[in-house]
Amino acid sequence: MSLLHVDSVNDTPATLTQRPTNTPSIMAWVLIATLPGIAMLSWHFGWGVLSNIIIAGALGVALEALVLSLRKRPLRPALADNSALLSGVLLGAALPPGSAWWLITIGMVAAIIVAKHLYGGLGHNVFNPAMVGYALLLVSFPARMSLWPPASGLFGSDAISLGQTLANVAGQTSLATLDALSGATPLDAFNHKPKGLMASEFWATQPLPDGMLRAVQQVSLAWFIGGAFLLIKGIIGWRIPLSLLATLFIGASVMFATDPSHQLGPVLHLLTGASIFGAFFIATDPVSAATSQRGKLYYGIGIGLLILIIRSAGAYPEGLAFAVLLMNLAAPLIDHYSVPRAYGHSARQDRKPS
Amino acid sequence: MADYFPIPGGITPPSRKAQSANVPLRSAPLPTHVVMPLDQHTGTPAMPCVSVGQRVRSGECIATASGLLSADLHASLSGQIIATDAAVPGSPQSQAIVIKSDGLDEWLHLPSLNWRDTNTETLLKRLAQSGVVGLGGAAFPSHIKAHSRQRHTINTLIVNAAECEPYISCDDATLRAFASDVLEGAQLMAHLVGADSILIGIEDDKPEALAALHASLDDSTAQGGRIDIRVIPTRYPSGGERQLIQRLLGREVPSGGLPADLGVLCHNPGTLRAALHAVRDGIPLVSRTVTLTGEALTHPSNVIARIGTPLTALLDFAKIDIQRLHRLIRGGPLMGQALTDMNAPLTKATNCIIAATQQELPDPAPEMPCIRCAACEEVCPSGLLPQQLYWFTKGQEHDKAERWQLFDCIECGACDYICPSHIPLVDYYRASKGIIRQRRLEAAKADHARHRFELRQARLARDDAEKHARRAARRQAASQRTTNASRAAGLPPAVQPGTPPTTDHRLIASSTTAPEHSAQQAPPAPDLRSLRIAQSAARAAQRKAERTLTRAIESGEDASILADLETRLVIAKENLLTADAQLMAARDSSTDQASDSTAGRETNSQ
Numbered sequence A: 001m002s003l004l005h006v007d008s009v010n011d012t013p014a015t016l017t018q019r020p021t022n023t024p025s026i027m028a029w030v031l032i033a034t035l036p037g038i039a040m041l042s043w044h045f046g047w048g049v050l051s052n053i054i055i056a057g058a059l060g061v062a063l064e065a066l067v068l069s070l071r072k073r074p075l076r077p078a079l080a081d082n083s084a085l086l087s088g089v090l091l092g093a094a095l096p097p098g099s100a101w102w103l104i105t106i107g108m109v110a111a112i113i114v115a116k117h118l119y120g121g122l123g124h125n126v127f128n129p130a131m132v133g134y135a136l137l138l139v140s141f142p143a144r145m146s147l148w149p150p151a152s153g154l155f156g157s158d159a160i161s162l163g164q165t166l167a168n169v170a171g172q173t174s175l176a177t178l179d180a181l182s183g184a185t186p187l188d189a190f191n192h193k194p195k196g197l198m199a200s201e202f203w204a205t206q207p208l209p210d211g212m213l214r215a216v217q218q219v220s221l222a223w224f225i226g227g228a229f230l231l232i233k234g235i236i237g238w239r240i241p242l243s244l245l246a247t248l249f250i251g252a253s254v255m256f257a258t259d260p261s262h263q264l265g266p267v268l269h270l271l272t273g274a275s276i277f278g279a280f281f282i283a284t285d286p287v288s289a290a291t292s293q294r295g296k297l298y299y300g301i302g303i304g305l306l307i308l309i310i311r312s313a314g315a316y317p318e319g320l321a322f323a324v325l326l327m328n329l330a331a332p333l334i335d336h337y338s339v340p341r342a343y344g345h346s347a348r349q350d351r352k353p354s
Numbered sequence B: 001m002a003d004y005f006p007i008p009g010g011i012t013p014p015s016r017k018a019q020s021a022n023v024p025l026r027s028a029p030l031p032t033h034v035v036m037p038l039d040q041h042t043g044t045p046a047m048p049c050v051s052v053g054q055r056v057r058s059g060e061c062i063a064t065a066s067g068l069l070s071a072d073l074h075a076s077l078s079g080q081i082i083a084t085d086a087a088v089p090g091s092p093q094s095q096a097i098v099i100k101s102d103g104l105d106e107w108l109h110l111p112s113l114n115w116r117d118t119n120t121e122t123l124l125k126r127l128a129q130s131g132v133v134g135l136g137g138a139a140f141p142s143h144i145k146a147h148s149r150q151r152h153t154i155n156t157l158i159v160n161a162a163e164c165e166p167y168i169s170c171d172d173a174t175l176r177a178f179a180s181d182v183l184e185g186a187q188l189m190a191h192l193v194g195a196d197s198i199l200i201g202i203e204d205d206k207p208e209a210l211a212a213l214h215a216s217l218d219d220s221t222a223q224g225g226r227i228d229i230r231v232i233p234t235r236y237p238s239g240g241e242r243q244l245i246q247r248l249l250g251r252e253v254p255s256g257g258l259p260a261d262l263g264v265l266c267h268n269p270g271t272l273r274a275a276l277h278a279v280r281d282g283i284p285l286v287s288r289t290v291t292l293t294g295e296a297l298t299h300p301s302n303v304i305a306r307i308g309t310p311l312t313a314l315l316d317f318a319k320i321d322i323q324r325l326h327r328l329i330r331g332g333p334l335m336g337q338a339l340t341d342m343n344a345p346l347t348k349a350t351n352c353i354i355a356a357t358q359q360e361l362p363d364p365a366p367e368m369p370c371i372r373c374a375a376c377e378e379v380c381p382s383g384l385l386p387q388q389l390y391w392f393t394k395g396q397e398h399d400k401a402e403r404w405q406l407f408d409c410i411e412c413g414a415c416d417y418i419c420p421s422h423i424p425l426v427d428y429y430r431a432s433k434g435i436i437r438q439r440r441l442e443a444a445k446a447d448h449a450r451h452r453f454e455l456r457q458a459r460l461a462r463d464d465a466e467k468h469a470r471r472a473a474r475r476q477a478a479s480q481r482t483t484n485a486s487r488a489a490g491l492p493p494a495v496q497p498g499t500p501p502t503t504d505h506r507l508i509a510s511s512t513t514a515p516e517h518s519a520q521q522a523p524p525a526p527d528l529r530s531l532r533i534a535q536s537a538a539r540a541a542q543r544k545a546e547r548t549l550t551r552a553i554e555s556g557e558d559a560s561i562l563a564d565l566e567t568r569l570v571i572a573k574e575n576l577l578t579a580d581a582q583l584m585a586a587r588d589s590s591t592d593q594a595s596d597s598t599a600g601r602e603t604n605s606q
Helices: A023-033 A035-045 A047-070 A075-080 A083-094 A101-119 A129-140 A162-170 A175-181 A186-191 A199-204 A212-232 A239-258 A266-271 A275-282 A293-313 A320-337 B120-129 B142-150 B170-193 B207-222 B241-249 B269-281 B311-317 B375-379 B386-394 B398-403 B414-418 B425-488 B504-513 B528-554 B559-605
Strands: B033-037 B061-064 B079-088 B091-101 B156-161 B197-203 B226-232 B264-267 B287-293 B301-306 B325-330 B337-339 B352-357
Touching: A023 A035, A023 A083, A023 A212, A035 A047, A035 A083, A035 A212, A047 A075, A047 A083, A047 A101, A047 A162, A083 A101, A083 A129, A083 A275, A101 A129, A129 A320, A186 A212, A212 A266, A212 A275, A239 A266, A239 A275, A239 A293, A266 A275, A275 A293, A275 A320, A293 A320, B033 B079, B061 B091, B120 B142, B120 B170, B120 B269, B142 B170, B142 B264, B142 B269, B142 B528, B156 B170, B156 B241, B156 B269, B170 B197, B170 B207, B170 B226, B170 B264, B170 B269, B170 B287, B170 B301, B197 B207, B197 B241, B207 B226, B226 B241, B241 B264, B264 B269, B269 B287, B287 B311, B301 B311, B311 B352, B375 B386, B375 B414, B386 B398, B386 B425, B398 B425, B414 B425, B425 B559, B528 B559
Parallel strands: B156 B197, B156 B264, B197 B226, B287 B352
Antiparallel strands: B033 B091, B079 B091, B287 B301, B325 B337, B325 B352
């Protein structure tokens, strides 16, 4: 084995764009990269974003510790790797702001205990833990999962107060009250567009609360900034995000060109909903993604196509979670058919090892 | 055109060469005794040819090559043999000859040769006699490498002066001090294998060595031959043989193949100098340049030291500070091995000794789970998927690892170096390769047993066939005699007018068309054509067996595999002899029959 490791080399001072040299710091940098997105989400959607993330993150660490002690594994190295915290933060950012504690708990139990540790812990999970939690909640509590508050900001006069948020989190607010407090997200609203209505007529009815469209687009841009940082830092590669977003953009453009009156435009596909967040923070989870460079392209394309299909033909307004989980399932197959050509081999012979 | 081609992967670890490279090359003092392991080369250990108590001079052969892939070993000191089966400190499975110095350093030289007008056979013999092996680390016997001329057309000799691994600077030092020797050595080896061009690949962090090469290049090229110096970027592992070939020529050595398949041979500067010494000066390989470095040494430098010198002597010479020593490494920090015993000897393959402090090369951090971040994949120079190989090797799925080209891994350690989870990937790969090799060896052993049985059968068949052939020959001779006798009695000649002379072709034709006539009178005529086919098949099989064996030797296969291949070659030879004998017998009996039938016709016509 190599007796020299990049992690212990300090011959030259480290630079900011240098790739992190150990797993805990990789996770820590991903956490840092979520900050712009979280900040923008909170700015527009209020305290509920922070409560989600704090509760989910804390639950992530607590559940990880619980399972590790049940499995009689050393706690410290596994907790120090920040991976459970990251899963919590990602799920917290994806849930409707101000979700009730029990909802978050169910999601995190599914994420950490079922999706991660029942498969063997970090590095062994077949599915993206945060998306397993999200998908479980989506199919089990569809009503609660569609209750996004309006983009009324943190401090504005019509903002949801901290007290109200805490009451929501404690589960003391009834579903009807919550419904009254919430507004539709653009994808949600468009998904409920009556069949007969043309897209232009639909948008003319102003189906969204004030500032909603602008808010979700700014949130997407903030996630993009974090994602670009991950790219520069060398923590994620360009292949999955680019192939995913390009597929989504091209596919949406083709669909829009063929049927502009009933389709969402490509820009709306990219900038509303979870496309950017998913492309940079969810699909790039290396553990559950395809392995080889070529495989990653196929993987990203697959997710892009599935998102498009689910959004335009499915019952759910957003398809990211299901698309990612389905492609997680396909990753081993992709790996099998995308083994790269090794040194000294002809291209043909290595396409398919069997 | 750029001077070099792109190579995939690679890392840029800190070089840490300055501490040893920038100090002048020194000679280490003669040790009081040397420990000479018998297995300092790829292949079978050498056989001692001296006895305890015998006095030897420096340069005298003390152990001879045994088996197909092996190398001679020479005394590196004059003195008395005090053991021929001593255990080697640090590697208990090896045996060593120990020589106690008499302090005189008396030499036994071989006659010096002028390589420009000495024939190839003599030169090859001289290399073999001098125990020259590759000094870059693999220690492959040089005379066997040079033999590849027999099967390949070699057009390029590459001098591998890349020396890409951190700390190591012995080739750098060799080039700085003896550039002209290295160039002449390169010309010698190129001459030996028939290469008409010499390429020197050197990384751009060695300006002094480069200058020395340029300075002596003018003298060398004046004497003929094309020598090109190619400066390549500093990037580990560009000094890997296959990587350097890709860097310089833009071509890949086929998987499982040899550089010779591309018409290329690679040599390390130290090896070339050793080869030149062996030929020009008649000095066998008894010393080498080695880098002594690491922060625990007060005087790091490159030294020329006798093979077999205990490392303690060298480390004392470099003024080691034992208090600060944290780990001792033989080789580089990426591919080398940690030493447990400071009394281990300097071997032909040892290019570097690192006496590292705790701060310099700390203990590896605990292994964490693989998150498949693909950092390893990015640095892999062989284009493999190290994270998948890790998965398979850890899960004992060795067949799968093999299908994912485990054996194309050159164990450079770039993946180990970069892995953010501190997984000792190469350890997993080595273990898996070991298990697969073990399985192959067992299969080879079973094959070998079967082949030995086949060999016995083949021998019996050959004896049988030869007996038949002799009998047929006798019969034919006898019938010839009768024919001659009848001819002498005044009977008309057997051959009718117009019948062509009895050539082989004629015989085959007649024997294949004959059976209908002669079926009743004589046993069925042997099918000459199929026997001829069998004979040429046997000849092809023998040639193939020869090729496979040579190739296995050149690729440094395990001795038991070589033994099996050797048996198969002997079987093929026996089979060829059998086929020869059968064919001869068939020919004899068919001429016999032909003369019988003509004789019959004669009787009828009478």
